[in-house]
Amino acid sequence: MEVAASSDRFLVTFKGDDDPYCPLNWPFRKRAYTTFAYALCTFGPQVASSMYGQVSQDIAVEYGKSTIVATLGVSMFLLGVGFGPMFFAPISELYGRKLGVLVPFFVSGIFAFGCGAANNFQTILLMRFFQGLFGGAPIANTGGVLGDIWRPNTRAIALVFYSFVVTGGPPLGTLIGAAFSTLGKNGWRWSQYYSGIYALVIFALVITTIPETYHPVLLARKAKSLRIDTGNWAYHAEHEEWDFTLREMITKHFMRPFAMLLTPIVTSMSVYGSFVFGILYLGVVAVPVTFTEVRGWGTVVATLPSLAIFFGVVVGGCINILGSLHYARVLAAKNGNPVPEERLVAMKVGSFLMPIGLFIFGWTSPVQYPWISPVIGLVFLAAGFLTVFQGCINYLVDSFPRYAASAIAATTFLRSCSAAAFPIFGRIMFTTIGVPWGASLIGFVAIAMIPIPFFFYAFGAKVRAKNPYSKHVN
Secondary structure (H helix, E strand, O other): OOOOOOOOOOEOOOOOOOOOOOHHHOOHHHHHHHHHHHHHHHHHHHHHHHHHHHHHHHHHHHHOOOHHHHOHHHHHHHHHHHHHHHHHHHHHHHHOHHHHHHHHHHHHHHHHHHHHOOOOHHHHHHHHHHHHHHHHHHHHHHHHHHHHHOOHHHHHHHHHHHHHHHOOHHHHHHHHHHHHHOOOOOHHHHHHHHHHHHHHHHHHHHHHHOOOOOHHHHHHHHHHHHHHHHOOOOOEOHHHHOOOOHHHHHHHHHHHHHHHOOOHHHHHHHHHHHHHHHHHHHHHHHHHHHHHHHOOOOOOHHHHHHHHHHHHHHHHHHHHHHHHHHHHHHHHHOOOOOOHHHHHHHHHHHHHHHHHHHHHHHHOOOOOOOOHHHHHHHHHHHHHHHHHHHHHHHHHHHHOOOOHHHHHHHHHHHHHHHHHHHHHHHHHHHHHHOHHHHHHHHHHHHHHOOHHHHHHHHHHHHHHHOOOOOOOOO
């Protein structure tokens, strides 16, 4: 192994753009497999988050709770997901992605077994919270893995294909949960055992086939190897000089995301991203209400329209790919210098698709309209969700490259709180004022948020110039 030239000739770095030890230079097949493997880790908690909603009625009957109270299991899981990044992002940055993602993912599976074996409702809620807390590690930290292995001009495209796997979780979880609910009294328990078995199998697969991707940890290992091979103990990596303390964890990793939430860019993008993420889980509630209670479909069949959400995600992914190709051209014209505002081009399109989908879904939900009509609305809604949500994430990552983990942690916390609330008030809203006006109410809020990407596309550079976390970005 060689060491790149530096003012400190014993400081170990990557040799350059062609260093095969750097994950950015791995073969395409290896990077694609790594992306897919970590997507599977994120897919599990996403399925578990929504699957519970379809078996909550069985839990309500067994423990004498109302349907709304039983739905708290979804909310507790999502609240756990919101807090997870605060604890596991530092572990990922200190010990590497594999430890920061895979170990919590494994523990999340253990709590899934605990939930299935619970003998009272309080234990179910407690197990669900910790299942989400540990399951939040892959949901939050996998974005860092993509940053480790994909360069800016291709990262957004990789994120699109990653999202195809991940965002298929909630709609597929709805379908799987409905299937488990038909198995009788213990069907809900087997739904939780399924989550645990999935976590253990994927954990075993990924931990044995995927190498570490985090650059500082890799360089620290490289420095250690050089010291052993040469006998020269002067070789060192910057990461080895990091004296991580509990105080730093609290001030930088726990408090920084909340501090960044007070800045205009993070506030706007987090609120918008949280809103559309909440709508994704609102759809998990709205679809069964529309097709079971309004149209009288069977339990499992009524969840099939949820698959339209996945189809809409694919449509939104195609829009994002076009946006990424546009960004790659801009990046080349700027000699590789990031232009965060150009990430918002696809997001501007998605901001219109969201309310369009909500209004189509809401006002074609009555039984006199063909079933395909609200399904088309779901496609528009999901396409808008993906373009807006990924636009928010991409813009934050490019605006705060040094503090991307904190920015994403802030967004994850806010979006999880939003998603935790939407299933509860969504069911109440749709059953009280009806699906048409319930969807319209959310649609009006979506319309009010349309100016956000347009404002930052026009004035984002000026706003970033005044932000202490992004001043170094041109």
